[in-house]
Amino acid sequence: MTPSPIPLHPVLATVTERIRRRSADSRADYLARMAQQRRDGRQRAGLGCANMAHTTAALPADDRLRIHAERAPHIGVVTAYNDMLSAHQPFEHYPALIRDHARTVGATAQVAGGVPAMCDGITQGEAGMELSLFSRDVIALSTTVALSHNVFDAALMLGVCDKIVPGLLMGALSFGHLPVVFVPAGPMASGLSNDDKARVRQQYAQGLVGREALLQSEAQAYHSAGTCTFYGTANSNQMLMEIMGLHLPGSSFVPPHGPLRQALTRAAVERAAANAAPGGITLAEVVDERAVVNGMVGLLATGGSTNHTLHLVAMARAAGVLIDWDDFAELSAAVPLLARIYPNGSADVNHFHAAGGMPWLVRELRAAGLLHDDVTTVVGAGLLAYTREPWLDGDRLAWREVPAQSGDAAVLRPVADPFSPDGGLRLLRGNLGRSVIKVSAVKPQHRVVRAPARVFHDQAELLAEFAAGGLRHDLVAVVRYQGPRANGMPELHKLTPALAVLQDAGHAVALVTDGRMSGASGKVPAAIHVSPEALADGPIARVRDGDFITLDAERGVLQLEVDDATLAARSVQHPDLSTHSHGVGRELFALFRQHAGVAEQGASPLFPPLT
Numbered sequence: 001m002t003p004s005p006i007p008l009h010p011v012l013a014t015v016t017e018r019i020r021r022r023s024a025d026s027r028a029d030y031l032a033r034m035a036q037q038r039r040d041g042r043q044r045a046g047l048g049c050a051n052m053a054h055t056t057a058a059l060p061a062d063d064r065l066r067i068h069a070e071r072a073p074h075i076g077v078v079t080a081y082n083d084m085l086s087a088h089q090p091f092e093h094y095p096a097l098i099r100d101h102a103r104t105v106g107a108t109a110q111v112a113g114g115v116p117a118m119c120d121g122i123t124q125g126e127a128g129m130e131l132s133l134f135s136r137d138v139i140a141l142s143t144t145v146a147l148s149h150n151v152f153d154a155a156l157m158l159g160v161c162d163k164i165v166p167g168l169l170m171g172a173l174s175f176g177h178l179p180v181v182f183v184p185a186g187p188m189a190s191g192l193s194n195d196d197k198a199r200v201r202q203q204y205a206q207g208l209v210g211r212e213a214l215l216q217s218e219a220q221a222y223h224s225a226g227t228c229t230f231y232g233t234a235n236s237n238q239m240l241m242e243i244m245g246l247h248l249p250g251s252s253f254v255p256p257h258g259p260l261r262q263a264l265t266r267a268a269v270e271r272a273a274a275n276a277a278p279g280g281i282t283l284a285e286v287v288d289e290r291a292v293v294n295g296m297v298g299l300l301a302t303g304g305s306t307n308h309t310l311h312l313v314a315m316a317r318a319a320g321v322l323i324d325w326d327d328f329a330e331l332s333a334a335v336p337l338l339a340r341i342y343p344n345g346s347a348d349v350n351h352f353h354a355a356g357g358m359p360w361l362v363r364e365l366r367a368a369g370l371l372h373d374d375v376t377t378v379v380g381a382g383l384l385a386y387t388r389e390p391w392l393d394g395d396r397l398a399w400r401e402v403p404a405q406s407g408d409a410a411v412l413r414p415v416a417d418p419f420s421p422d423g424g425l426r427l428l429r430g431n432l433g434r435s436v437i438k439v440s441a442v443k444p445q446h447r448v449v450r451a452p453a454r455v456f457h458d459q460a461e462l463l464a465e466f467a468a469g470g471l472r473h474d475l476v477a478v479v480r481y482q483g484p485r486a487n488g489m490p491e492l493h494k495l496t497p498a499l500a501v502l503q504d505a506g507h508a509v510a511l512v513t514d515g516r517m518s519g520a521s522g523k524v525p526a527a528i529h530v531s532p533e534a535l536a537d538g539p540i541a542r543v544r545d546g547d548f549i550t551l552d553a554e555r556g557v558l559q560l561e562v563d564d565a566t567l568a569a570r571s572v573q574h575p576d577l578s579t580h581s582h583g584v585g586r587e588l589f590a591l592f593r594q595h596a597g598v599a600e601q602g603a604s605p606l607f608p609p610l611t
Helices: 010-022 024-037 049-056 061-069 089-104 127-147 164-175 194-205 211-221 233-243 259-275 289-302 308-318 325-332 349-354 357-367 459-467 493-504 564-569 586-595
Strands: 074-079 108-114 154-158 180-183 388-393 396-401 425-430 433-438 448-456 475-479 509-513 526-531 548-552 557-560
Touching: 010 024, 010 289, 010 325, 049 061, 061 089, 061 108, 074 089, 074 127, 074 164, 074 259, 089 108, 089 154, 089 259, 108 127, 127 164, 127 308, 127 586, 154 164, 154 259, 164 180, 164 233, 164 308, 180 259, 194 211, 194 493, 233 289, 233 308, 233 357, 259 388, 259 396, 289 308, 289 325, 289 357, 325 425, 325 433, 349 357, 357 388, 448 459, 448 509, 459 475, 459 493, 475 493, 475 548, 493 509, 509 548
Parallel strands: 074 108, 074 154, 154 180, 425 557, 448 475, 475 509, 509 526
Antiparallel strands: 388 396, 425 433, 433 526, 448 548, 548 557
């Protein structure tokens, strides 16, 4: 007997239908392009002989014969490996494992190309951070270049961190007629707790400890191969890929290097090869408006990174699906917060995984009608498979039911007893424009701030003023000219310790910026991604020191207490941004800044602006 379908939550149904209508033309255009690219038989069928010879020139003889015969599936690997990123270091040996296992299942595999992968932890507060957001679009272009060889029947994407997964997916969606599986690497083991790390950072900001103590603390927190264990953008990426059906079930947070991780990587190869068969599951089938809404729900239910109010918008648009901040806000009011992972709590992603992790979360949300179950994933129809966890039954990879109860109710809770009835992401509106704020890590007593503005054009200016003792009062720190057109929209996470010190001293403190904050930011209320940005003559450019600003996260208000006539009469003289950050390639990204879209549309220069 077929079980009855789970009724969909009415808000989920309403938002999804609105997205479907809004996206009707763009989605139809996308699917038509993918249908046109799909071929009967192997992708390389009909390829010129010289082209084929170039494809196989460096391959072993057996692989060459299989590819020339045009019968076996050929899998392209796009890798973001480097050993600058601890999260990507495990990918060093994946290509060999993938090639070897492909042969055992009657397929072949080849590294199609590599993409850049920069570490926001290394560039945080440095000039290189100005290249961070647009590196996402470079990765999308690089992925497209890799797959443009057009000899592959399926693809595997090796990537984890902040801009890398969004860029890989944006690029891969240009080849949505192919089956694509995303392959994670897993988090590093837990080190120094995130709370202790944050405490030492605040002590350093106050001059209470020196550089040696700070470095020792940081090295104890970031200490081995694997993803950083806080729940920032990298780990939000992993959650997204799983809940959207692009990872194998339960694979996101399995540690690197162990036998279970290797078994999951081999299984990803098998899945890509199987999906390359006639009638197999393509990327365009997996990523539709329902999968995108499931991703939004996952972000909200776990308190995920605010960076995805940019990235998920851009990823969805690459599939012809149009979402906006109103969609996030409406879903947030209906989706409960089920996870407490730093910065939304003290646990890290390893604790989350041990408490039940993604399978437990998906089971809860699915049973409550808070996920679309009528989706296609890389393993087939529906999300039931994603409610089970992988394990090794001897040497055999298998999946099993997760326990009925959370392994730790301080980390993971059921829909019936959430940490909060809503997802904690709010849309702020007012005469400064539109912005977003994540309140899941902000204590209720700090969610409403009314204070005079202190205006800065650079985070270094604010930190210098803090060090000089000039910020020991209530304030709304306005850090502007940090938008995509101005300087690439860098993360301003380095401000967090200083602002947190002021908050802990009893001051009413908030941040308002047209820039971004790290996915690891939390306790200080921050209206981010303010749009229009200052360089686009947004109202934030007209704020002056001493103007009172109200940030009310409970009511969704960001209001400058200056009347419209006075505000309109204020002249604006933009600072000379050409003097900023020379020597890190900033000048090469001028084209990206000139064509960057607005934050709410994903801030991507790859897509024309929407009206």
